[in-house]
Amino acid sequence: MPRVLIIEDEYALAAALSTVVRRLGAEPVVAASGQGGLEKAQRQSFDAVLLDIGLPDMSGLKVLATLRAGSMPPPVMIITAHGTLDNALEARRLGAHDYFLKPLNLAEIQPQLRALLELPRSEVPQTASSPDPSIMIGDAPDMQKAFAVIAQACATPVPVLLTGQPGTGKTLAAEVIAAQSGPRTLVIFRSDEWPAEQAGAMLSQCLEKSKGGTLLIEEVGALSLPLQATLCRAMSMGEQRVLATSSLPLLEFIHQGRFREDLYYLLSVLHVAIPPLAGRTGDLPALAAALLKRAAPDRDLPLSQEAMAALKGYEWPGNVRELVTAMQHVVAVCATSPVLPRHLPEAIVNTAQESSHLDQALNRALVAWLDQKLTCAEALIPDYDTLLAQIEKPLLAELLARFEDKPTRLAAALNMNRATLRRKLRELLGKE
Ligand SMILES: Nc1ncnc2c1ncn2[C@@H]1O[C@H](COP(=O)(O)OP(=O)(O)OP(=O)(O)O)[C@@H](O)[C@H]1O
DSSP states (O other), X not given: OOEEEEEOSOHHHHHHHHHXXXXXXXXXXXXXXXXXHHHHHHHSOOSEEEEESBOSSSBHHHHHHHHHTSSSOOOEXXXXXXXXXXXXXXXXXXXXXXXXXXXXXXXXXXXXXXXXXXXXXXXXXXXXXXXXXXXSOOOSHHHHHHHHHHHHHHHSOOOEEEEOSXXXXXXXXXXXXXXXXXXXXXXXXXXXXXXXXXXXXXXXXXXXXXXXXXXXXXXXXXXXXXXXXXXXXXXXXXXXXXXXXXXXXXXXXXXXXXXXXXXXXXXXXXXXEOOOGGGOGGGHHHHHHXXXXXXXXXXXXXXXXXXXXXXXXXXXXXXXXXXXXXHHHHHHHOOSSSBOGGGSOHHHHHHHHHHHHHHHHHHHHHHHHXXXXXXXXXXXXXXXXXXXXXXXXXXXXXXXXXXXXXXXXXXXXXXXXXXXXXXXXXXXXXXX
């Protein structure tokens, strides 16, 4: 069932709009503030948004800008009591789909909303300007590698496979490639979004619509085997450029017979591998600053060193998408600068506290252990290498287990000389 987000603080109007939405066979979700609306939009996807400009906590235009900054923004219909030309132009510039003045004529809204909901998401006009390559931030070596392939993909219209964990920026990268490759239409098909019985028809529609343009297939590993065959056939005809994203392990899927090997090779003429955010904490200062600017363009919100340390200590399971939300949280709760750890979402601060607790616990245990070792006659105090060996032994045993008992992988991951590691393993753990 399609879902419509209604961001409106006037209870009676929100209730009337909910009735219109239900009448169209869609599910209304109401938020009475801008921040509440943004949080709901982060948690689930919506097929349309009805947005009041005069909200109690922030301007609806700011909400619109934040919504439109997402990678696949829902179409937004603006409702306003202040119908200035400026607002209308700004709303259009920011990519609003429609603009209605209060008092609302519900009979006028209903057909417009119906038309919008009947359009497949991939066909909803994306009125916002095409992405600027400078919006993809990253300085880490792995990101630079990804950027090099993205640059090649912008210059040559070959199929591109973009892989990486959810939220790492695969869609953003694909949009940059499509936008920089020329003004051709971009049609987006999200494979895991459609029930099996509709997926075939939707894919055919998208293939048809994208002729002469670009088709972006998101989460390509979720395509059924028959639809993979359809895609292979379409790609051999070459009527459109195909870009595909995947956060699923396609090579494993090939071994399991769940993904066609020939399709994998057809798609991965160029392969952009986007690294997880936790592996590139060096990118956090620039990314966090840009995402804070994106969330609050007219505020200056530098991050304190403590807040940055907390960001760097966090695992980022949701990758950049989670950082986007975290920075929106900061904008909502931080009234003065700089941003302190207490302005960050709880999960991030808790992890930071936990890891500093663990560090303190390790220090305490080390002091107690040293006390015991050193409170004896000076002649009996172990030498430094013996002390170090005692610490290194459990450390190496634990590390090796985490890398499947493979010293080569462990050495590479720790940036350690392989011969040195092998010697230590032999001496300390008796491993050959
Ligand atoms: N390098 C980056 N610089 C700036 N913003 C980024 C970057 N990477 C991702 N983002 C932002 O993070 C959010 C998530 O990105 P995106 O949707 O492209 O991820 P994804 O890998 O396609 O996710 P999924 O696998 O769930 O489809 C978007 O708001 C995007 O603009």
